[in-house]
Amino acid sequence: MRAVKTVISAAGNLKRENPDMNELICLRAIQDVNVPKFLQDDLKLFNGIVSDLFPTIKEKPIDYGTLEESIRNVCAKKNLKDVDGYITKCIQLYETTVVRHGLMLVGPSGSGKTKVSVLQVSVTYVLNPKSITMGQLYGEFDLLTHEWTDGILSSLIRGGAASMDEEKKWYMFDGPVDAVWIENMNTVLDDNKKLCLSSGEIIKLRDVQDLAVASPATVSRCGMVYLESSILGLTPFTECWLKKVPEPLKPYSEQLNVLFTRFLQVNGKTA
Structure with missing residues (x-):
């Protein structure tokens, strides 16, 4: 149902931007949501299925204009090679943020995950959840004094939620996905966007490498962008x-x- 809802949201965004567009809207929405997470070999099968579902539609190349130009300019400033496949992944990351507020960049080392993520210009908080305990990450009660001590993430999200500016905030977990810490993020990644702490506090967000141990419940809540080292x-x-x-x-x-x-x-x- 989350996947269906995401496709419908993407189709709604496209329809509002292009009121006269026909069933191409559905095709574009399906592609925008699914193509970023497919490997090169999977794309061949996906394109075959799509051509059977929409046999009469001939797609035109999408002109991203200012967005693509800006990405290439940032690449030049950061001394990065603007490989076409890499630029496509940057655009896919942007398109995924339009319909999902929780994202996962997946792929082997050297595929460009870190550099794709730094192309966004906004406030970014980077932390490695595997380098600290769950109490240090989310907060915990002292067993002796029963006093609550805030965690790093809860402090950052509380500050971001209370901020009055309109700048987008990114909370980036740079490290391997762990079955313990990621399950605690399910309520944040869900549509209600709430971080539920063990103290009973609920923080509402403002509206503005390996997944072997991540459950389907977590993966279905996230927008997935897969990067292959062969692209670069x-x-x-x-x-x-x-x-x-x-x-x-x-x-x-x-x-x-x-x-x-x-x-x-x-x-x-x-x-």
């Missing part, structure tokens, strides 16, 4: 690194690039 490959990493090498090494940049290509690239693939 090795070349963007070497090109960006060579631009920032120390001054004494710059005369040898071309030689270093040749060595990277010779020893780390095999038939166009990373060794």
Whole structure:
């Protein structure tokens, strides 16, 4: 039901933006919600199913205009290679935020998860939930004094909820998903957007790598964006690194690039 609701929400947004659009709205909504979480091999099967469901519709390339231009400009400022597949993932992340307030960036190391997430310009709080206890994360009672001590996340969300500005706040858990801490986030990720603490307090949010241990209840609440290392490959990493090498090494940049290509690239693939 959450998946159906998300597709309907996406279709509603598209209809409001394009009142004269026909059944293409349904197709666009299904694609916007599902394509970001598919692997390259899955996309072939998905496109085959979609072509059977909508045989008469011919899609036109979507022009993201200012959004794509802005992403490429930010890439240039941050010394990142604006690979087309990477830009597509950035756009997919944006589209997912339109219909979901809880997101998961999934994929192997080197696929660009961190850099995709930093392209958003807003207030971001980054923490590793596996580096602290559940009490330090969400808050806990002292067993001796029965006094409540706030956790890091509860303090951050309380401050964000009380903030009067309209700037979007991002609470980023940068680390592996754990069955313990993620289950406590279910009420936040749900449509009611409430963090329920063991003290009995409920904080309402303002309206503005590996998932093996995450339950279907959690995954269904999140918008998923999957990044594959094949999208980037090795070349963007070497090109960006060579631009920032120390001054004494710059005369040898071309030689270093040749060595990277010779020893780390095999038939166009990373060794």
